[in-house]
Amino acid sequence: MxxxxxxxxxxxxxxxxxxxxxxxxxxxxxxxxxxxxxxxxxxxxxxxxxxxxxxxxxxxxxxxxxxxxxxxxxxxxxxxxxxxxxxxxxxxxxxxxxxxxxxxxxxxxxxxxxxxxxxxxxxxxxxxxxxxxxxxxxxxxxxxxxxxxxxxxxxxxxxxAAVALHGIRRSTFAAGRAALVVGLGPVGLLVCALLREAGAAVVVGVDPVPARRDLATRLGATAALAPDEDVAATVRALTGGDGAHVAFEVVGAQATLDAALGSLRSGGELLLLGLVDRLTLPAFDMVNAELRLTTSVGxxxxxxxxxxxxxxxxxxxxxxxxxxxxxxxxxxxxxxxxxxxxxxxxxxxxxxxxxx
Missing domain, CATH: 3.90.180.10 (Medium-chain alcohol dehydrogenases, catalytic domain)
Known part of the structure; x- marks a missing residue:
């Protein structure tokens, strides 16, 4: 029936x-x-x-x-x-x-x-x-x-949470490393929480909404910044001047991609989780710093x-x-x-x- x-x-x-x-x-x-x-x-x-x-x-x-x-x-x-x-x-x-x-x-x-x-x-x-x-x-x-x-x-x-975990698995993140998460919607917040659970040394979140930044720190982020703050400088200050090993872009916008790339150390990795039709990449700078670009879906x-x-x-x-x-x-x-x-x-x- x-x-x-x-x-x-x-x-x-x-x-x-x-x-x-x-x-x-x-x-x-x-x-x-x-x-x-x-x-x-x-x-x-x-x-x-x-x-x-x-x-x-x-x-x-x-x-x-x-x-x-x-x-x-x-x-x-x-x-x-x-x-x-x-x-x-x-x-x-x-x-x-x-x-x-x-x-x-x-x-x-x-x-x-x-x-x-x-x-x-x-x-x-x-x-x-x-x-x-x-x-x-x-x-x-x-x-x-x-x-x-x-x-x-x-x-x-x-x-x-599965979207967040799959993204971390797709990346080169390992315990003891530093990470940046740009975009603190549900997936970005869960990336922060799972990174901390996996032994991240530093996790920095970025989002324009104060309540989401507060939640990120409660879930284990070392710091949570507004987009108009100097994200790259903060990441480097927390990592002895080096920058993040992995930056997770969870928005899908040119400005957030630029912020993520600008916070990476030499040899670092940009992991794209945000969905967007097209983005412009600074290929010359990425090649010279041997930056990795990885994507993740589902x-x-x-x-x-x-x-x-x-x-x-x-x-x-x-x-x-x-x-x-x-x-x-x-x-x-x-x-x-x-x-x-x-x-x-x-x-x-x-x-x-x-x-x-």
């Missing part, structure tokens, strides 16, 4: 609606999740403000088969309501997080284990129906079982490590949650945030009640 669920659906830029949709029972390799919490991501807000960017509107996505309207939300967690045939390791009633990226399992990237850049790249909640709903139907490979009693609000923040195989860090009390994901809204209020909240931005960090939508 089908199941009715309320869901926040994207119909077009500026057109987000709370609707009732019918979900089929889970088929082979599918899991039905009763969603407890779903986070709001900047990607959602870009789609609401002036999309479509990633949402398929003319041709169905090759892996999800979806075309707009779609249910938003790719940062979600809940409990298993039902499982389809051929699903192992997932129990009805168990708490789960969702790793929402689609993968085909057949392309070269997937065969190499790099499913974050699958030829059918996409996320449930953008390229297919996601978790901003009471119930979500997802492929079983997206489901990550959680320990008994794991906080589902924290579990909804595992997705941006994540792979990060959730188990993050779940362990949270369970052990070494990573506080709930510290990022600054706003909570009810599912019925989510369309208005999304439109408001997309129009005027937000100085908060992470907004969570309560989609349903947590079960014991």
């Amino acid at each position: 089908t199941r009715s669920t309320r869901a926040v659906r994207w119909h077009g830029a500026g057109d987000v609606r709370l609707e009732t949709v019918e979900l089929s029972p889970p088929g082979p390799g599918e899991v039905l999740v009763a969603v407890a919490w779903c986070g709001v991501c900047g990607s959602d807000l870009h789609e609401v403000a002036d999309g479509p960017h990633g949402i398929p509107v003319e041709r169905p996505h090759p892996l999800s088969g979806a075309v707009a309207p779609v249910t938003l939300g790719h940062e979600f967690a809940g409990t298993v309501a039902a499982v389809g045939p051929d699903v192992d390791g997932v129990q009805v009633g168990g708490r789960v997080a969702v790793e929402p990226n689609y993968r085909c399992g057949r392309c070269t990237a997937c065969r190499e284990g790099r499913y974050e850049v699958c030829d059918g790249f996409g996320f449930a909640g953008l390229m297919g129906d996601g978790g901003l709903a009471e119930y979500a139907l997802v492929p079983a490979y997206m489901v990550r079982p959680l320990p008994t009693g794991f906080d589902l609000a924290a579990a909804a923040v595992l997705e941006p 994540y792979r195989d990060c959730h188990d490590e993050l779940i362990e860090l949270v369970s052990d009390g070494r990573l506080d994901l709930c510290a990022l949650v600054t706003d909570v809204v009810a599912l019925e209020d989510a369309p208005a909240a999304l439109l408001r945030m997309a129009a005027g931005g937000s100085t908060g960090v992470k907004t969570l939508v309560r989609c349903g009640e947590e079960t014991p």
Whole structure:
């Protein structure tokens, strides 16, 4: 039998609606999740403000088969309501997080284990129906079982934490080194926290919002600066005059890239996490200083490590949650945030009640 669920659906830029949709029972390799919490991501807000960017509107996505309207939300967690045939390791009633990226399992990237850049790249909640709903139907490979009693609000923040952890793994960072993080949204803040957990000697954050700078220091940053301060001078003062080993650019803008590059030591590395169409690089200076340029998108195989860090009390994901809204209020909240931005960090939508 089908199941009715309320869901926040994207119909077009500026057109987000709370609707009732019918979900089929889970088929082979599918899991039905009763969603407890779903986070709001900047990607959602870009789609609401002036999309479509990633949402398929003319041709169905090759892996999800979806075309707009779609249910938003790719940062979600809940409990298993039902499982389809051929699903192992997932129990009805168990708490789960969702790793929402689609993968085909057949392309070269997937065969190499790099499913974050699958030829059918996409996320449930953008390229297919996601978790901003009471119930979500997802492929079983997206489901990550959680320990008994794991906080589902924290579990909804595992997705941006995975973006941060994958970026650090992609970089040359090692314990004892110095790092700069430019942009202290959720991912940038989580980069700061994970760098400190990994043994960074110095972590400097940069952001224009004072509350985000304060949170960065509470999460372990050595210092947090406004963009109009002398970032390079501060980094060098904290590193004996050398500069940062790695700079994480988490904004996607020319000015922040320039600030990141200007704070690197000779032989340092710029890691791009921010999304932007084009940037200009000072190639002559980079070559002469033998600077590395590395990029990172999405994540792979990060959730188990993050779940362990949270369970052990070494990573506080709930510290990022600054706003909570009810599912019925989510369309208005999304439109408001997309129009005027937000100085908060992470907004969570309560989609349903947590079960014991």
